[in-house]
Amino acid sequence: MKKLLLGNAAVARGAYEAGVRVVSSYPGTPSTEITEEIAASYPEVYCEWAPNEKVAGEVAIGAAIGGARAMSCMKHVGLNVMADPVFTMSYIGANAGLVFCVADDPGMHSSQNEQDSRHYAEAAKITMLEPSDSAECKQFTKIAYELSEEYDTPVFLRLSTRVSHSQSMVELEDREERELLPYEKNIGKYVMMPGNAKKQHIVVEERQARLAEYANTSPLNRVEDNGAKIGVISSGITYMYAKEALGDKADYLKLGMVYPLPEKLIKDFAAKHDKVYVIEELDPFIENFCRAAGVDVIGKEIFTLLGEYTPTMIKEAVLGEKAPDYCELAENIPMRPPVLCAGCPHRGTFYVLKKLGLVVAGDIGCYTLGAVAPLASVDTTICMGASVSAAHGMAKARGKDFNKKLVSVIGDSTFMHSGITGLVDIVYNKGANTVIILDNSITGMTGHQDNPTTGYTIRKEPTKQVNLITLCKSVGVERVVVADPFDLKNFEQVVKAELEADEPSVIIAQRPCALLKTVKYTGHCKIGEDCRKCKLCMKLGCPAISEDGAGGVKIDVTQCNGCGLCVNVCPFGCIKKED
Amino acid sequence: MTKNIMIVGVGGQGTLLASRILGNTVINEGYDVKVSEVHGMSQRGGSVVTYVKYGDAVYSPIIDRGEADIILAFEQLEAMRALPYLKKGGKMIANNQKINPMPVIIGAAEYPENILDKIAKEVDLTAVDALSLAEQAGNFKAVNVVLIGVMAKSTDIPYENWIETIKTTVPPKFLDVNLKAFDLGYNL
Ligand SMILES: Cc1ncc(C[n+]2csc(CCOP(=O)(O)OP(=O)(O)O)c2C)c(N)n1
Numbered sequence: 001m002k003k004l005l006l007g008n009a010a011v012a013r014g015a016y017e018a019g020v021r022v023v024s025s026y027p028g029t030p031s032t033e034i035t036e037e038i039a040a041s042y043p044e045v046y047c048e049w050a051p052n053e054k055v056a057g058e059v060a061i062g063a064a065i066g067g068a069r070a071m072s073c074m075k076h077v078g079l080n081v082m083a084d085p086v087f088t089m090s091y092i093g094a095n096a097g098l099v100f101c102v103a104d105d106p107g108m109h110s111s112q113n114e115q116d117s118r119h120y121a122e123a124a125k126i127t128m129l130e131p132s133d134s135a136e137c138k139q140f141t142k143i144a145y146e147l148s149e150e151y152d153t154p155v156f157l158r159l160s161t162r163v164s165h166s167q168s169m170v171e172l173e174d175r176e177e178r179e180l181l182p183y184e185k186n187i188g189k190y191v192m193m194p195g196n197a198k199k200q201h202i203v204v205e206e207r208q209a210r211l212a213e214y215a216n217t218s219p220l221n222r223v224e225d226n227g228a229k230i231g232v233i234s235s236g237i238t239y240m241y242a243k244e245a246l247g248d249k250a251d252y253l254k255l256g257m258v259y260p261l262p263e264k265l266i267k268d269f270a271a272k273h274d275k276v277y278v279i280e281e282l283d284p285f286i287e288n289f290c291r292a293a294g295v296d297v298i299g300k301e302i303f304t305l306l307g308e309y310t311p312t313m314i315k316e317a318v319l320g321e322k323a324p325d326y327c328e329l330a331e332n333i334p335m336r337p338p339v340l341c342a343g344c345p346h347r348g349t350f351y352v353l354k355k356l357g358l359v360v361a362g363d364i365g366c367y368t369l370g371a372v373a374p375l376a377s378v379d380t381t382i383c384m385g386a387s388v389s390a391a392h393g394m395a396k397a398r399g400k401d402f403n404k405k406l407v408s409v410i411g412d413s414t415f416m417h418s419g420i421t422g423l424v425d426i427v428y429n430k431g432a433n434t435v436i437i438l439d440n441s442i443t444g445m446t447g448h449q450d451n452p453t454t455g456y457t458i459r460k461e462p463t464k465q466v467n468l469i470t471l472c473k474s475v476g477v478e479r480v481v482v483a484d485p486f487d488l489k490n491f492e493q494v495v496k497a498e499l500e501a502d503e504p505s506v507i508i509a510q511r512p513c514a515l516l517k518t519v520k521y522t523g524h525c526k527i528g529e530d531c532r533k534c535k536l537c538m539k540l541g542c543p544a545i546s547e548d549g550a551g552g553v554k555i556d557v558t559q560c561n562g563c564g565l566c567v568n569v570c571p572f573g574c575i576k577k578e579d
Numbered sequence: 580m581t582k583n584i585m586i587v588g589v590g591g592q593g594t595l596l597a598s599r600i601l602g603n604t605v606i607n608e609g610y611d612v613k614v615s616e617v618h619g620m621s622q623r624g625g626s627v628v629t630y631v632k633y634g635d636a637v638y639s640p641i642i643d644r645g646e647a648d649i650i651l652a653f654e655q656l657e658a659m660r661a662l663p664y665l666k667k668g669g670k671m672i673a674n675n676q677k678i679n680p681m682p683v684i685i686g687a688a689e690y691p692e693n694i695l696d697k698i699a700k701e702v703d704l705t706a707v708d709a710l711s712l713a714e715q716a717g718n719f720k721a722v723n724v725v726l727i728g729v730m731a732k733s734t735d736i737p738y739e740n741w742i743e744t745i746k747t748t749v750p751p752k753f754l755d756v757n758l759k760a761f762d763l764g765y766n767l
Contacts, residue, residue, distance in 0.1 A: 004606050004614070029618055109617065133613075133640075166640035167602055167614040237640075244638040312643040324645030326663040327701045333660050334688035336680035338590065338625035369623065374685045447618065538685070543624050546684045558710065558719060559678065 005170045007163040010134035011073075011101055012037035013170065014141025016045060018097070019178035021068035023047040024059035026417065027446040028075030029110035030164040031103035035073050036449075039458045044175065049449055049458045052384075052417040053078035057100065058085050064098035064154075065190060067181035069145055073101040076117045077383065081418070086154070087124045088192050091200040093152035096181045097145035100126075103159040106281040107308035110161075110445075112364065112381065114306070116282035121156050121259035125208050128156040128259040129220060130236040134168040140256060143220065151207055158258065160281070162237040162308070212260040220256030221265055227251075230318065231273030233266065233286060233297070238309055242279050245311035246318060250277075261289045270295045277318055281309050340369045342544045343514030343521055343563035345440050348485030349409065350375040351540055351569070352492045358405050358499075361394065363387035363419070365411035366444040366513075374541045378409070385410070385418030391433050392426045400432070404499050408435045413443035413451040416466065420475070426504050427476035434498045434505050437468055438485075441512040448515070472506040479505035486511055488568050514563060524560040525567055527553055528574040537566045537575065581634030583642045584730075587661040588653025589678050590622040593723035596748070597651070598629040600727050604744045605633040608736055615640035624681075626657055651730050653709075653722065654678050655694040662698060671702050672729050674709040674722060705729060705767075712763040718753070721760035728764020738765065 005013065011034045015023065023045055025035040038047045050056035053074045063070035074082060079102045086100065102120075105111040121128035127147060131140040137159070144155040188196050215221060226248035234242045235255040243252065253269045255261070270276045270290070278287040278299040287299035302317045303309070312323045340347050350370040353360050354377040362368060362378035363386065371378035382390060387408040395403040410419045415437050426433050443449040450456045455465035472480045479501055483494045491509070498505040512519050525544075527537075533552050537545055544559035545566060555566070555575075567575045584601065588594040595616055602614035610633040617627045630642045644663045650671045652658030658673040665671060673695060682688035691697075695706045707729050713721040724745065731741045741761065749757045 004602055004612060006616070033618070162615060162640055165616045165618055167599075167612070167616070168637075168640070169606070169611065240638045240640070308641075310641060310643045311639050312646075323643070325667060326645035327665065327667075328663045329659055329691075329694075329697055329701070331659075331691050331697075332688070334656065334680050334682045334690065336589065336624075336626040336656065336660075337682075338623040339681050341591070341623060366623065372681060373687070374681075445623075447622075541681065541685070543679075543681065543684070546679045547686065556678070558676075 001172045002169050003172055004167045005134045006033060006165065006167050007131070007134045007137045007159060008033035008165070009037045010137035010170045011141050011157065011159070012042065013172065014138035015071050016042040017138070017173050017175050018142045018145040019069055019176045020045055020071055020145070022060060022063035022070040023072070024050045024056040025073040026050055026053045026056050026078060027443060027449045028078045028103070029446055030105060030161045031073045031075045031078070031101060031159065032446050032449070033164070034101055035458070047458060049451060051452055053082040054084060057082040060098060060100070061085055061089050064094050064096045065183065067096050067183050069097040069178065071099050071101065074103070075111065076102060076104045076115050077111065077113065078102070079117055079120055083120065086120070086126070089154050090124045090126050091192055091197055091204055092190060094148045094154055095183070097148040098154040099141065099144045099148060099157055100154060101157045101159060103161070103164050104282070105161050107161065112383065114282065116285060117158055118258055118285045119283070125204050126154050126156055127151070127211050127257065128158050129256055130158040130258045131163060131256070132236055132239050133163065134166070134170045136256065137163065138170050140220070151211055153207055158236070160237055208260060212263065215257050215260050215262035216264045218257055218262070221262050222254050223269060224252040224254060229274045231269055231276040232279055233269070233276065233290070234279045235286070238279050238281050241309050241311045242314055245314035249319065255286065258286070261286060263293050266290055266295055267293065270297070279303065279309070279314060337372055338369060339372055339541065339543050340366065341514055342542055342559050343561045345485050345509070345511035345513065346370060346438055347375070347540055347542065348488060348491060348511070348565055349436065349438060349509050350377040352485070352488060352495060353377045353407065356492065356495060358407050361387045361391035361406065361408045363408070363410040363414050364445070365414050365438070367409055367411055367438050370409070372541070374539055384414050385422055388419045388422030388433070388435055389425060392422065392429070392431045395431060395433055403432055406433065407495070407499070408433060409438055410435065411444065412437060412439045412441070412453045412468070413449070415468070416452050420471070423472065423477065423504070423506070424475050431504055432502050434495070434507065436507045436509055439468060439508050439510045442516060444513050448513070468508050477504045477506050479503060480508065481505070482508045482510050484511055485509040486563070486565050486568060514561060521562045521564070523562040523577055523579040524557045525555050525562060525564060525575050526578050527555055528576055530572070531574045532572055534571070536571060537569055540566060540569060542566060581632050581637050583647045583666070584631045584649045584651065585642050585647040585661060585664055586629045586631070586651045587657040588627055589657060590624045590627050592653045593720065594627050594629055594653060597723040597727050598631055600724070600744050600748050601631045603748060604736060604741055605631070607740055607744065610634060611637045613637045613640040626660060628661070649730060649733065651726055653726065656680065656690065658698060659691065659694050662702070665702055669702065670705070670733060671698060672705045672707065672726065673698065674726055675706050676710050676722070707764070707767065709764070713760055716760035716763055717756040721756050724757045724760040725764040728761040729767055731761070732765050732767070
């Protein structure tokens with residue numbers, strides 16, 4: 001049967017068909033739907049959200065050592081968090097098939113950097129496959145498991161936004177039920193201390209040499225001969241762009257395996273062409289390999305290091321063909337950046353922090369949008385968890401008075417991911433920071449995943465819920481306060497009081513995400529006739545409230561969900577809720 | 580030849596469902612199909628763009644400037660932003676709804692005036708009051724299906740095939756409203 005599947009859903013299907021038994025991941029765009037699809041569609045497969053990528057990867061590693069085919073999925077920056085076990089797992093091998101799916105985000109649709117994860121494959125000496133569409137997503141996932149077991153190595157599956165989030169046709173097959181492989185104690189292989197690791201390093205180098213040889217004949221890499229003078233070496237989504245742009249005006253060396261690269265195949269292909277282009281988004285990974293192997297190629301001298309490519313851009317660069325004409329209105333088009341949703345609980349928090357003029361060490365989640373005008377409250381965003389630890393560093397650098405104007409804001413999922421260790425540091429090293437945990441009862445930004453603080457597993461089974469109050473208290477924070485960010489007066493008082501304290505404190509800003517099904521705001525808010533046009537409500541940055549063009553303010557009922565925050569903010573009681 | 584359809588709007592307007600209905604309908608016609616979606620950050624009230632491409636063999640899932648046969652715009656400003664993607668002789672279908680983006684809300688930019696009139700001077704435009712039609716169908720959130728209905732009329736895919744996919748893509752609870760919404764758009 002054929003089906004239209006998202007790239008990510010096709011990876012999930014591949015895992016299912018390959019007999020995978022254990023999947024542990026932490027969400028991250030554009031990788032999230034792989035694990036969600038497994039949870040939703042394949043009850044045979046155990047799956048979970050782990051608190052962070054390192055834990056997730058280690059769960060998959062343990063499962064593979066334990067004899068089950070296993071998978072862990074993450075976005076590109078997630079691989080940074082998971083890197084530690086990955087580098088050593090390269091030495092240990094796999095036992096049962098072990099695949100790490102990592103999704104890059106060229107163009108940064110939803111990311112804080114544009115790193116190219118192929119460098120990890122080379123650095124950790126782990127084979128990496130890269131599919132170009134959903135059919136290959138499924139097929140390559142299955143091949144990854146075969147290679148993993150045959151060569152006793154973890155395997156990376158590299159995805160990118162356009163592959164992960166495009167739907168295309170996939171032929172479905174049955175699941176191959178697989179027995180657990182035996183688990184046998186093997187200290188030399190599984191205990192990586194220097195004596196053993198020295199021996200395993202030899203194994204790794206031998207394995208990689210064999211895989212480099214395999215790359216030359218692997219069906220993953222193929223030549224498409226159109227009898228053209230131009231040769232194109234490409235992989236992943238860029239292969240599709242090149243193919244659309246150049247059609248049969250070029251021959252292609254389509255690489256499904258991007259590490260190790262097939263030296264002989266590349267040399268043979270290059271020798272048959274007058275000009276060889278390497279077309280790859282982000283870094284010159286394939287290009288540098290070609291140059292080091294003495295193959296003359298054209299690459300980043302005509303293609304950018306930045307962002308996504310398009311077929312038009314390739315056509316212009318390679319064939320010198322002009323882009324098609326198009327029509328444009330000669331007028332400024334206002335941008336439409338993402339904003340906190342109407343009803344978002346974070347809005348109350350940022351309104352207060354802005355009002356108090358505080359320095360806000362921010363973090364990664366929906367609340368990063370607290371940096372967008374008019375709230376423009378967030379000062380820094382680095383990586384998950386850094387709001388807590390970097391604020392500690394700022395306070396140590398600038399002293400007590402500065403610290404009285406400094407807060408950290410961090411979401412519930414991000415706090416569990418890597419905020420708690422920063423908090424331990426503050427307590428241990430005699431800091432006095434104020435940390436605000438934005439507890440909206442869900443992992444919001446990535447599309448509503450459960451996490452250890454929500455009380456549910458990925459499959460919505462009730463489970464133990466991490467209690468943030470007792471957790472913070474247990475690491476030594478004595479001042480822990482829970483406050484509703486929509487109760488603006490009280491919230492402001494709480495923030496002021498905690499900033500004054502000469503010891504660490506945690507404020508749990510508690511109110512659920514407005515998009516949760518359990519949240520039932522009704523009706524909508526309306527500006528009364530008696531409005532005094534002070535426009536304080538405009539400072540909320542609510543997408544439903546805007547100027548009415550007559551000096552006053554109006555509320556768009558199609559955008560308003562009746563959360564009532566503007567009712568609380570109006571000093572004259574002129575905004576009322578209506579059904 | 581591939582047919583390129585672009586769906587643009589504001590995060591939260593239901594463009595994703597629209598692209599899925601479209602994708603699943605053309606697939607049943609036996610075409611090769613690619614649907615490129617947007618997830619994550621921009622869904623939070625930002626500009627969202629999805630591409631649907633179908634034909635004998637589709638390679639790239641994205642559509643570039645001057646390549647779209649049809650643009651289905653859920654909002655006026657987004658219609659204006661997407662206009663350069665329309666092919667010469669292509670068709671724009673635009674909802675006349677206006678949603679102010681944050682720069683306009685805070686007074687840092689102005690919402691352009693008479694967008695649809697200006698677009699109509701340049702290209703073939705069908706303007707739709709999809710919000711009223713959706714309300715007429717019973718739920719203002721059915722704007723997406725109204726617009727799919729309008730677009731369906733300008734393809735050569737039979738009516739029944741669209742209804743078939745709506746039945747399998749939309750949650751049963753909202754099926755009646757959505758079927759009504761589709762008809763209102765289709766019979767415009
Ligand atoms: C290392 C890493 N993993 C995953 C992500 C993707 N990501 C961005 S925000 C986020 C979760 C945010 O959830 P939460 O902290 O609960 O805040 P909310 O969005 O609900 O406000 C995730 C998983 C990332 N940016 N970095």
